[in-house]
Amino acid sequence: MLSLIDLFAGCGGMTSGFAAAGGYRPVMAVEWDLHAAATYAANFGEDHIRWSDIAAVPDAAIPEVDVIVGGPPCQGFSNLGSKDVNDPRNSLWREYLRFVRRARPAVFVIENVDRFLASTEFALLEAETEGYELTAGVLSAADFGVPQRRRRAIVIGSRIGRIPLPAPTHSRDRWHTVGDVLRGLPERPATTFLPDSQAEFFGTTVPGPFKGLDLHVGRNPTPLSLERYRHIPPGGGRFDLPTELLPRCWREKKTGTTDVMGRMRWDEPSVTIRTEFYKPEKGRYLHPQWEPGVDGHRVDRPITHLEAARLQSFPDSFEWCGSKIEVARQIGNAVPPSLARAIAEHLKPYLVDVAAAHDPHSR
Structure with a gap:
């Protein structure tokens, strides 16, 4: 089983998709909103989720894991937001990277609005992810079994070799409606x-x-x-x-x-x-x-x-x-589980050696 941390977890859309893919075990999640954290706990257990500001989680509490996923708040980049470059929420990706440095995952995945990839913050993130190869692009949820035209920026960081973005699983004539x-x-x-x-x-x-x-x-x-x-x-x-x-x-x-x-x-x-x-x-x-x-x-x-x-x-x-x-806020803010599942299944072949290292029968 590949250990997983979900940051800015919300109601657990990302964890839901990774759990459905099989082979992943959530060991930590962080969410500051009480009701979203409660929703996560109702579905995946209260034992590993921290209802907390991510900045308040001490380094010593962060375990080493195989995969980190999460979507830092996007209001500063969204067309619907202020688009203020000084919006303090823009820099929460730095907290995400703090977890990456401490947990040393083989792979991390960041999800955000498509404008994120054109932001100064993304350029800074690229410069501060030493040791990881980044692949970034915009995926449409409809191409991965979600009955919704939702375009999201996906960043995959890997220290086990470059990992491309997943290819669509549903062509336009097979989109769910x-x-x-x-x-x-x-x-x-x-x-x-x-x-x-x-x-x-x-x-x-x-x-x-x-x-x-x-x-x-x-x-x-x-x-x-x-x-x-x-x-x-x-x-x-x-x-x-x-x-x-x-x-x-x-x-x-x-x-x-x-x-x-x-x-x-x-x-x-x-x-x-x-x-x-x-x-x-x-x-x-x-x-x-x-x-x-x-x-x-x-x-x-x-x-x-x-x-x-x-x-x-x-x-x-x-x-x-x-x-x-x-x-309603939780539903609208969530990563669609079917999109998360497609990403999780795409990552598995690249993580096979990591999983084998955890399996005593493979030694």
């Missing part, structure tokens, strides 16, 4: 609330854990919002709204993103699932069911938490902790 994962779920969620359930992690009580249909929760849109949703066809967006339904800001801005107030298509992957997928004004997050005509069958609502988790390739058995907003 919105329909593959949303069909069959109730069109009208039975509730707008998560169940009244609590659990204790790290000596603290948190909401949860929730799984499966627990997460199929709706909202209560206003009549105006419902009227707007009614006019949006699959693939459409705010430009499909009649003038009288446009808010002033949209009426006066006739250019810009087409995803806002958008509706998904059954036969395509979704757009990137972000942390506020339950707000159609934030992107193409309306349910795909829409038929033309006065009597056309339409499902006029944003996707639910369960639908968003499926679009991120989480299994229904995955357990979540936190409020609706906190769980």
Whole structure:
């Protein structure tokens, strides 16, 4: 078994993929957000996750491992963030490298937004990873079995020889689609609330854990919002709204993103699932069911938490902790497990000698 550390672990999307690939054993994870750490603990055990600021983890507590994975916060690089070069979150990759120097993994993997590769911080990271060969590029989650067009920067660092990025496992004509994962779920969620359930992690009580249909929760849109949703066809967006339904800001801005107030298509992957997928004004997050005509069958609502988790390739058995907003943030911030699994399986042949060194029967 290859030992694994997951940094900035969030809810555990990366660990989920590596565990599903088999052959990897998580021995440490670090996450500062309580509810994300609780979600991780609910799925992978509380014994090895530290609910802590990564900077507060002492060197002496960092074990030597075979693989380190993680995604330092990306707000400083994201198109949706401030893009402030002085954003202190930009330098958290330095904490990641502190773990690399201490744990001396054979391989490490960094996941981030695609803009990261063009940043000054990435150039500095390249200069400070002595002893490791780096391979970096942008992967689309749809090419690895995720029903979502999510483009992410992946950096593989290796001290056992250069490791290329994984090749796509799914060609465009075999992409998983919105329909593959949303069909069959109730069109009208039975509730707008998560169940009244609590659990204790790290000596603290948190909401949860929730799984499966627990997460199929709706909202209560206003009549105006419902009227707007009614006019949006699959693939459409705010430009499909009649003038009288446009808010002033949209009426006066006739250019810009087409995803806002958008509706998904059954036969395509979704757009990137972000942390506020339950707000159609934030992107193409309306349910795909829409038929033309006065009597056309339409499902006029944003996707639910369960639908968003499926679009991120989480299994229904995955357990979540936190409020609706906190769980949504975890879903949107996560590395899709299917993408992580593809990376984990790609790394295995390169790590075979490392694994053999741990197996007494191979000596």
